[in-house]
């Protein structure tokens with residue numbers, strides 16, 4: 127059976143892409159050097175996949191920043207504000223300057239908006255389209271990457287973002303009329319794809335992979351007519367490679383499957399890991415006829431080894447349902463770390479259960495061989511059979527945690543919010559419109575270096591902790607000087623808001639080199655939650671009490687909530703996510719109790735990823751929100767009325783979860799709103815939200831410093847829907863990726879604006 131993968135990490139096993147692009151942005155290297163690093167990464171990937179026995183190797187899986195941005199640039203969907211960056215013919219420096227300006231902003235020009243790629247922790251740049259957008263083929267990246275691979279002797283299948291997904295992921299530009307929809311550009315876009323497919327065919331490409339992940343969402347499933355139109359048109363072209371339409375991140379439903387079956391394309395890729403019901407759907411549509419089925423049976427979203435016997439039986443059941451079945455990953459391997467072999471510090475029992483990108487490629491190859499020639503695969507199969515027969519090791523379980531959770535019962539809750547308010551007002555004297563921040567202050571080069579030095583044994587624990595305390599001193603002093611009301615310690619001791627806790631919790635393992643791209647050159651090392659979670663010792667109390675000892679103003683304790691701990695980790699799959707979330711919640715509940723005992727009166731539990739984990743299909747929302755809200759309440763409901771629980775959520779589109787925010791029962795919630803202020807405020811008004819709310823008053827994702835007037839007008843807008851007694855003033859998100867040069871003036875502008883509005887309120 128032939129083998130393939132839908133995509134591969136692009137960052138390099140030693141984060142080469144991060145270091146090269148950051149050097150380029152600093153002006154330390156030229157375009158030619160950056161391009162050389164990129165070419166080497168692509169070469170390693172293509173040759174690595176071929177060497178591992180993958181028959182159909184993908185190309186154009188590389189990106190300097192993001193593949194949606196690549197597509198926008200290729201079809202010339204470049205907003206007018208970047209006109210000043212238009213590159214001259216063949217001017218590579220200028221080409222990259224514009225590309226990175228669209229990604230990161232430049233010279234006062236705002237970048238494209240960034241948002242989550244489906245339910246992953248990867249972010250893409252949102253194309254802006256309007257009726258005035260003139261689409262045309264303006265780049266040849268897929269062709270160039272195909273040609274590079276061909277030069278290395280490897281025939282590849284260029285990967286393109288599908289026209290339907292591109293248009294549905296894009297947004298209406300600010301100057302487009304209200305009722306206009308991006309899908310109206312479909313015919314123009316298909317013209318561009320037709321030209322592109324012709325050029326790929328001309329270069330000799332046999333196959334092209336067209337990704338349509340949007341078919342896993344309700345929005346995509348509803349566009350069946352457009353889906354039909356896209357593939358009738360592209361399939362009907364005379365000059366084109368064979369087309370594989372690949373779908374992932376969930377099932378596409380039998381109706382869309384029927385459409386693809388009827389379309390004049392040669393292959394369909396299905397994610398049988400997140401949409402296992404599609405095996406039955408395939409039978410329901412009586413198979414795909416003579417089309418090729420690319421069967422995604424190796425999970426591209428987590429780090430667990432594949433159940434090889436299970437995958438073999440799935441593949442076996444597909445044999446009659448398509449002309450040819452190809453073994454594949456469920457989606458691109460972009461979302462998993464590159465190589466397990468680099469991890470020398472992992473517990474051997476855990477390690478034997480894991481597979482990163484390289485190991486998943488080997489699994490795909492093993493499955494392919496096993497189906498053709500079981501003898502040739504005998505050794506690998508025998509080993510895989512033993513591994514998959516083992517259940518969760520006893521050592522990963524902790525009966526005490528389970529017993530404690532049983533004893534706590536279903537849904538512990540706090541006194542009614544209205545009764546808590548006076549207790550909190552008495553405990554902490556805060557002004558109207560209190561100012562605060564989301565938690566982190568800039569992770570400076572010195573802070574990161576101190577951590578690297580400690581890790582590598584160049585400094586000892588005492589020296590490291592001394593440096594972190596000095597940093598806390600600076601952050602506290604700065605906040606006092608700026609005049610903020612509710613202070614934070616700045617989180618200098620945290621490498622990451624999830625990994626920091628994972629390192630201290632039982633049941634969690636962390637990696638040394640398991641980097642996964644989150645956006646652009648920012649990567650994370652998602653920890654691995656493999657067993658029952660417990661908290662051996664307090665995790666934050668010393669740092670927070672130290673910070674509190676340095677100021678008379680109140681300091682907020684800062685924790686990461688259960689949903690976010692799960693969303694940004696690789697989580698065990700032997701029990702429902704909700705059960706695992708309750709274990710994390712219990713550990714947090716203990717931490718919160720300890721913070722409270724230490725005199726901390728404001729405790730923030732970040733649920734940055736609450737929106738992100740929301741299932742792609744509305745039918746699944748309730749089940750998710752039940753456990754998401756339940757675990758937050760379990761974590762936070764043990765406190766006194768006088769202790770104020772804060773929460774924080776990133777990203778807009780709150781309409782979808784504004785009801786859930788209310789049910790979390792936090793006293794104060796800060797949310798991203800700087801780019802969609804009015805929408806959020808309307809949503810809050812609609813549900814009659816009555817708790818404390820801090821709509822982010824400026825965007826921390828860009829280095830731009832807001833003016834006090836701008837912040838002030840945001841606050842006045844919020845006051846139209848929010849009781850002044852409930853309105854908080856804060857930035858959009860944490861400040862860790864910013865520099866002090868922007869942070870300080872931004873916070874000063876924010877405090878000045880709050881003071882102004884406060885005075886006006888006092889004067890009626």
Ligand SMILES: Nc1nc2c(c(=O)[nH]1)N[C@@H](CNc1ccc(C(=O)N[C@@H](CCC(=O)N[C@@H](CCC(=O)N[C@@H](CCC(=O)O)C(=O)O)C(=O)O)C(=O)O)cc1)CN2
Nearest residue numbers: 247574575577578621622623624644647648649650694863
């Ligand atoms: N997990 C997670 N997901 C999230 C967020 C988040 O904060 N965490 N925020 C949102 C946006 N996503 C983000 C993702 C990453 C970063 C980020 O800043 N990443 C850092 C790495 C953070 C980290 O792990 N730092 C470690 C390791 C740093 C490092 O690379 N050190 C050097 C040496 C130190 C030096 O001299 O700089 C090395 O090991 O080689 C530390 O500080 O200890 C980066 O890519 O640069 C920010 C936002 C959504 N998703």
Ligand code: MET
Nearest residue numbers: 564565566732734860861
């Ligand atoms: C991505 S949400 C960030 C919340 C965290 N407390 C911070 O300020 O960095």
Ligand SMILES: [Zn+2]
Nearest residue numbers: 734776859860
């Ligand atoms: Zn945030």
